[in-house]
Amino acid sequence: MNKEEILAGLKEIISIVKPKLDLQNVTMKSQLVSELGIDSLSMLLVALAVEEKFKIKFDSASYFNTVEEVCDFIIAAKK
Amino acid sequence: MSNYFYDMLPAEEAAQLKYIPTVPEFVEWIGKQYAECPAISDTQVTYSYSQFCERIARRRAFLKQQGLTKGAKVAIFDRNSLNAVELFLAAASSGCVAIILPSALPAPAVVGSCMRFDVEAIFVRDEFKPLTEGVKAKVFPADSIADETAPVVKVDKEDPAAIFFTGGTTGAPKGVVLPHRALMRGSLNGVFAPGAQLKCHKTIGLLPLSHVFGLIRGTMSVFYAGNLYVTAEDMKATIGKLPAIKPTCLVLVPGLCEVLLGLTKMYGANFLGGQLKTIIAGAANVPPRQIEAFEQLGISLLGGYGMTEGANLSSGNADVKSRPTSVGRLYPEQEGKIVDGELWIRGDNLMTGYYKDPENTKAIFTEDGWLKTGDLARFDEDGFLYIVGRIKNLIILANGENVSPEEIEEPFYKNPCVKDCLVSEGEVDGEKVIQIEILPQMPAFEGKPWSEVEAFMNKLVGEVNATLPSTHRIIRTVVRQEDFKRTGSLKVSRNQ
Missing domain, CATH: 3.30.300.30 (ANL, C-terminal domain)
Structure with missing residues (x-):
């Protein structure tokens, strides 16, 4: 799975967590909190959905600022 | 006394429920009343009420051996674990004052809170131990338990049972001192919901025990009703296990309700386990659209009103379909009135005051015992309460946090x-x-x-x-x- 495919999968999840968000604005550089408005509980939902979709596990100390950091974590976890 | 709440229950259950004014009496009562029923599970081990109460008695013996007797402030620094629940009940039934620290508390705030609340001993989860360096109190592992048992200690209903944090994000939160009568009144209020409630539910302790809603409605009310409580040390992992745990009732904040709705959109209603019939939501306003969305899944989402200073539960709404924007009617023994638009409440659920803070205590109480909530509200002609705004300058988020x-x-x-x-x-x-x-x-x-x-x-x-x-x-x-x-x-x- 390459980074672009993972981004597409993440966008699918974000579209459910944040239905009113314009997905065109979601890029690798998007800040999860300040740009996409993903607060701690939305993050919980994103994390659960990412775990289910990509069959990986986050540890409780994981912290991400940007979409790209999530993508990189998924790639590393799938190796 | 309002029959609105007692009438929700089957007659035989309503007849069984009585107000127990102190935690020591409560622990003895549940041990006998529900002896053989399953009480608590961490999904690996499940204890019956008699086993659970015996373990609490062994924890009491440990407290006693350490010289922690009536009036001692005992802090618990753990996740939502079996240890934390047992320690809380052991401390309060030993006459100690229990203080559950939020598990996300950074080290300086742990030290500060222990000093501020005169903590004599702190029970700590292994992984949090480094955060307690500098604490001037005895530090014990959270799984400390004696081989022998110790009886409950008789207390007065006015004696303090617990201190909860409120209204602060940094080092200096206010400490709300709840006496036994308040904690137990709130716990009884939490049992009321439409239909059979005793010995028939399985719920999960998803909300933090350090929050009054998580501890009283989310935990104590579950034991009051003889139901099964599943601990959740890791919220994310536990939500992921909902299909296997199959809860029948959950106590949540609106933000978590949103998470569950999102999961059902992605994975279907069965993700919630297929047995869930009731969600009690509180600590923040419940949006009517959530009530509707859960209704479509066959789940009743019930809201209410309360504040930490009032042992959390002042009103409850079972008529969410006809009055989705109301927070319901006042619980039995709870008085309420509107003064210049502000809701004032009075009853045995109220705190005795803020810990070592006579100024703020004096400011929130009137001389004749009314507590000024700081919320703007109105009652309709049938006694249903509506919160319409806030006087105090506080942001209340969907996750129940006050900022x-x-x-x-x-x-x-x-x-x-x-x-x-x-x-x-x-x-x-x-x-x-x-x-x-x-x-x-x-x-x-x-x-x-x-x-x-x-x-x-x-x-x-x-x-x-x-x-x-x-x-x-x-x-x-x-x-x-x-x-x-x-x-x-x-x-x-x-x-x-």
Whole structure:
């Protein structure tokens, strides 16, 4: 799975967590909190959905600022 | 006495329920009343009520051996674990005053809280032990338990049972002292919901035990009703296990309700386990659209009203279909009235006061024992309560967190490029979020394009966010070109 495919999968999840968000604005550089408005509980939902979709596990100390950091974590976890 | 709540239950259950005014009497009662019923499970081991109460008695023996007797302040620093629940009940049934620290508390706040609340002993989960360095109290592992048992200690219903944090995000929260009568009144109130409630539910302790709603409604009420409580040390992992745990009832905040709705959209209603019939939501306003969305899944979402100072449960609403915007009717023995638009409450659920803070205690109580809630409210002709606004300057988020705007504003005022700022409740995609409006100190940006000013402020918000607890982060930033509306003393008005 390459980074672009993972981004597409993440966008699918974000579209459910944040239905009113314009997905065109979601890029690798998007800040999860300040740009996409993903607060701690939305993050919980994103994390659960990412775990289910990509069959990986986050540890409780994981912290991400940007979409790209999530993508990189998924790639590393799938190796 | 209001029959609204007793009439929700089958007659034989209503007849069984009685108000037990102290935790020691309560622990003895549940041990006998529900002896063989399953009480608590961490999904690996399940204890019956008699086994559970025996373990609590062994924890009491440990407390006694350490010289922790009546009146001693005992802190618990753990996740939502079997240890934490047993320790809480052991401390309160030994006459000690239990203080459950939030599990996300950073080290300086752990030390500060222990000093502030005169903690004599702290029971700590292994992974949190490094955070207790510097604590001037005895430190014990959270799984400390004696081989022998010790009986409950007789207490007066006015004796303090627990202290809860409220209204602070940093080092100096207020401590709400709940006496036994208040804790137990709140716990009984939490049992009322339509239909059979005793010995027939399985619920999960998803909300933090350090929050009064998580401890009283989410935990104590479950034991009051003889139901099965599943511990949740890791919220995310436990939600992932909902299909296997199959809860019948959950106690949540509206933010978590949203998470569950999102999961059902992605994976279907069966993700919730297929047995869930009731969700009790509180600590923040329940949006009517959530009530509707859960209704379509065959789940009743019931809301209510309460505050930490009132042992959390003052009113409950079982008529969510006909009155979705109401927080329901006042519980038995709870009085309420509206004075100049503000809700005042009185009853045996109220705190005795803020810990070592006579000034704030005096300010919130009237001389004849009414507690001024700071919430603007009205009653309809049938006695249903509606919260319409707030007098006090506090943001209440969907996750139930109370955020004081001034504390978030403080670091911005330390930056010379910020002239003024205002933190308030904003909206992003229809959800309540924390927002900040910043008025730049323009001479600092002389000759710079506006985009640069905005970029600077967004970066500053990011830096401040990194220092805040994840639940308190600023989601929306507005950089103002026009000045704020100001008060007579030229301060930024909170009503823009």
